[in-house]
Amino acid sequence: MSAETKEREPLFSAKNMKLVTKPLNMDNPITVQVLGICSALAVTAKLKPAIVMSISVMVVLAASNVVVSLLRNGIPQRIRIIVQLVVIATMVILVDQVLKAFVYDISKQLSVFVGLIITNCILMGRLEAFAMGNKPWPAFLDGIGNALGYGLILIIIAFFRELLGSGTIFDIHVIPQAFYDLGYKNNGLMILPPMALITVGVIIWIQRNRNRDLIEK
């Protein structure tokens, strides 16, 4: 017994913390794994929906990672995708109901995209790649880490899109009126989804310039 407790890892061991920090940069779900791009385009016109979306994804991802990890030994290989989908769908519906109950306006802005978390590639990707083969606690951390990495990129994109596209941050005007008087104008293209894609591209560009080993040969 005592030997077993010695082998048990501490909850916040270096290896476990790596699960959280790695997706923030070197293994980022959006810029490196290129998952979940569609929602990154759809919800990042303003900061508020982007943040709510990130939190929703985090809750869904962490919770379904844990549930699937708990079930992992009981799921037959052949129907595992269906089981994973059922778990995700349950979580998504819960989150959707909570959003509708407490932040109705933003829930309306996010419209179908909360529902579409089900099809967000990050979720299936992490469930398949991690939760199916790991214990609940690492799976939980992995979910939190990937959701953080996803949210980080979302928030960066949304920050620039809202600032340049609408001149606001959290719907508060930050670009002084004097600029507008001088002839400054908001960039209408920033509001349109293509610009989110280009912003993602720029982030990937900067990231690979700083971490040379991410560049594909």
Place this chain on the structure above:
Amino acid sequence: MKALRKFIDKQKPHFQKGGKFHWLESTFDGFETFLFVPNTVTTKGAHIRDSIDMKRTMIVVVLATLPALLFGMWNVGYQHFLSLGETTDFWQNIGYGALKIVPIIIVSYAVGLGIEFYFAQIKGHEINEGYLVTGMLIPLIVPPDIPLWILAVAVAFAVIFGKEVFGGTGMNVVNPALVARAFLFFAYPGDMSGDKVWIADKADTFSGATPLGNALVGNFNHFHSFSDMFMGYIPGSVGETSTLMILIGAAILLFTGIASWRVMVSVFAGGLIMGLLFNWWGANEYMNLPAYYHLVMGGFAFGAVFMATDPVTSAQTSRGKYIYGFLVGMIAILIRVFNPAYPEGMMLAILLMNVFAPLIDHYVVESNIKKRLKRLKVVVNS
């Protein structure tokens, strides 16, 4: 000329490896080869050589745009004073137009070349010549009243995201000048569309609608005459109003063999046929507009001559060029007549077909291979 050559040769060591300005090597090389044809020769393999190089090619295109540019200057002045109701002479018009357009050209070149030089320098490449033409085309396809800072942003966007990220001149998928225009169109619609922007500082009471704008709202009572549109006495972007001047430019390009006549002819054919189709359909007044009007309205002629023929972004195969040009013409008219949000379809049509050009080429090459394979089999069998 000799003195200049001597001066450059004397400065050269400073910019080569070990010299004190070696980090400016690309810049120096850029200026040197701009002034003189480089004396480097190909050392490996067999090449077909031509005395004309990239920089000389680009200069011819810039020369070809000059008639349209000069006319544009005059027209900007003419439209301005017309809207104020003043009568002015030729030089006053040119002077006013120059005052408006020269800053646009300077900003376009300064920002664009600045970025080009910067990228060439950090990559250690030669400087790409492509911007010589792009920098001239951008001022010609913007309205005369465009705020200069907006133009600078658009130019930077076009050079970086339209060209440099793909690897510079010759590697871009879409025409960078049109990327700049598309950026302006979507990012700052207030400065790029409507009937307020096409005449520089116009009087408020004067209608500044372009023929395209008029056609869109069905205002055919005060429509510009065909000859006005052909000559270019209409409001519009700087260099695109006069079909006559554009045709002079087209003649220069075709005479020197720089632009492809296949693309030009098929763009006009595509536009004309689409126009005729609409005439035949005739569901509303815009569709009943005589088909040949479409060829002189808006940026159609300019796009056909200077934009669609861009050797990098158009189709490369002969048959592909016909298909590409034809579709550009058709789609341009289609967008014009059907989509009220985009009065000028030419820009979007060319950008769209730029993207499809490699696909067209692919199928043209494939079909050619298939055809020749068939021939081969016949020979083998008999």
